[in-house]
Amino acid sequence: MVVKPAALMCGARRSCLILHLFPTARRIEVFNLVCLFCCSCLFANFFACTMNSVVSALTKRYGEQNDNYFSGSPLNRVSFLREDYAFLSSALRHPTTRFIVLQKFDPAVYPNSGDYYYLKYDDVKSAIGNPFEKSESEVIAEFDSSISAPPLIFLGIDESKADGVVHKQYTGHALFALDVTLPELDVLFKPAIQSIIDGIESGGGKFVTVRTAFILSYPDAAIYAQARSYLDWNVRNPFCAGCGSKTLSVNGGSKRVCPPTDRGVERGPCPSRGTITNISFPRTDPTIIVAVVNSKGDKLLLGRNKRFPVKFYSCLAGFCELGESVEEAVRREVWEESGVKLGRVVIHSTQPWPYPACLMIGAIAEALPDGEKIHLEHDPELGDAQWFPFSTVEQALNVAEKNSNTLDLTDNLVEGPIKVPPSKAIAHVLMRAVVVEKAHRI
Template sequence: MPPQPANPPPAPDFDSMLSRKFGPEVANYFSGSPLNRVAFLRHEHGFLSQAVRHPSTRFLLCNDLQPLTRGDTPGRLAYVEHGAVQGVIGTDPYSVLEKEMLAQYDSGAYVPQMVFLGIDERAQAGERLEFQGKNLYKGAPYFAVDVTPRLSVKEACESLVKKLGEEGFSFAKGRVMDVEAKDAAIYAESRQLLDWNARNPFCAQCGQPTLSVNGGFKRTCPPSDLARLSSPSAALPTTGAAPTNPSDRPPCATRLGVSNLSFPRTDPTVIMAVVNHAGDRLLLGRQRRWPPFWYSTLAGFAEPAESIEEAVRREVYEESGVLVGRVVIHSTQPWPYPANLMIGAIGQAVPGDGEVIDLGNDPELDDAKWFSFEEVREALRVGTSGLGEEAGAEYREGGLRLPPSTAIAHQLMVSVCNGFVSGVPKM
């Protein structure tokens, strides 16, 4: 079984009342970023212009959303400096203000997507950018850049990818669950923002192309488009009076009031460890596509106008027929495939008929069972791995298989089998 990367450390514990009552905080894989996102600087083109060209700046390149890695540094992502990616993004993509970007917008000119991720404040003096805004901000800037070969930058991206390959770099395959925690968190932010921008190139109200702004964290529908000058049919208004200038676009509701921007979406997903009323068994389910003997905690999407507690009860009932009473939140995990936030919960079943498993409501699960804590503890010790990977050397065929420590399901099971609060299972 490949070694499983450690999860990020939890927030500092100062012997607080909350920690004494509920135990230490659990930090899950894909969380715990070392970067300060300084979100209030994303609109500051003066800052972004300095950041993108600074010697300390690091760029995470993604090709079809897969991050750059290097073979001689297993467990780490690879970052490049400005000179390596300049042929794709140009010298300074932020050389003009956002207002000017809107005035010069041309949907026919492809611009590779770039996202400002934040600054690493651990960088030492002389190896960091220092920007004076309302306060003095110090750190090494990080950006994510989409280098997928396409349109006007196809040749530049292909050349860069080839050059990187010759230098021993490659782009990771599949789900990236094997890099150290701080890199995983940086990749999660990168992947989710690059994916969201790629999925939302058009305005949801008027259907016109949109422009990425605010360091890649927002998209806006510009009032004009220079591409309309070379497309007579596009210049004709669909509604309302004829535009004053040929490049003006038809009116759009998103340009009115404060609702003139599109924001990245995050889809809340509940994932829950359900304990029987006696407190000695755990409900686990399996899907048909999983390997034999592989089980995990139940999960599902929260629906509109539904609390997390209600979503837990509904999903458990729909998938297994079990009725859940009390629900408590355990921890959360960003899951950038494509934009989920896994909200981990622990629930306890209603006694009697509430514990009866019935798979007849929703055909999603192939099976669901109550497992004793002892069975789960043993599986946590010898039977965990990623899908498609071998279990530990002590695992015996036919035993329970469980997700790896990088999955929030694993952390939920550890907590339940060890009294709900500790991060160390009783083996």
């Protein structure tokens, strides 16, 4: 190994070198010694304070953690408090509580900054009232299927802000998500909802499609992923999967129940009552996405879905099926879509994908030396698949990163031979991990 003089190395590279060359007990001493040869004293002191806590055994073994877009929420969901309607009622009405508003699952934001257009309780009170004023059991007993109230989701509390709602040892600013999609609502609520929409638009807010315009910050995107997925699930499941009757949203929007009565009239039996069932809670669909490297380690397998523009390529992906591991799903999907056979499969990182409720499980895989021939006639999903040299993929990645907030699905090819997803998509992260960071090598 050739070691550069400490004074010529940037702080981050110097710290990484020390992590690898010296045991934990010696790192702080050596780091401060190196600092004598440069002017990075503050940097050295920072690492001296954090070295032992940051570099865990897992980090040394598996590398740094990857927090992808739509993950890393700043909220504590306090999911165990969702049944406590006294807490939810207090949180709902607290003066520090904020509401993010979605229309057709698009959030209201300030388009220039990408910040949420937050509302307070007084701004939405006429539309939602206080759905947590009574206990959950009382709400279920008084169920009236003729009323379709605006979907409301309790997202959690931001504990970094200590002047918010207080409940036992939990303190923070509460956050709710409210759906204002008019066609889904009862006539009773439409005037108040329209007033909210008008107020947002007159105040400079706009409902933005995040899937093609990634303008939200990473923390806000994580909050949006939770909000959108829960709202979408509530809207998609107005009827019980067990008996077909109308359901009621409870637990702050995180559960739907099939009440035994409707306007005081007994309903028929339902398998969802009296037990815990998977038809009462939201589902998450595990989905694999993989960067496949050839056996020589210099090409990447990318595919073009038939719905994509001619030059738009991405990593291969597909749903996990029942009774198979993630690794098995990766091998099956890649073979079905491209005909390529895989050997080793390693999970790299994950990304919540709220369209509607997928968990993208990102992997890196190696093709078998005798299994690299592309054959598209098994599953007709792809319009094309090719082995691209790393240099071609890296060029496409660099172009995509110039406009990282936009998913460009047009046929326009501005620069480079192909187009790839933007940097906030896990497909881009996996490509970069292989092509630039050489994650497939020891």
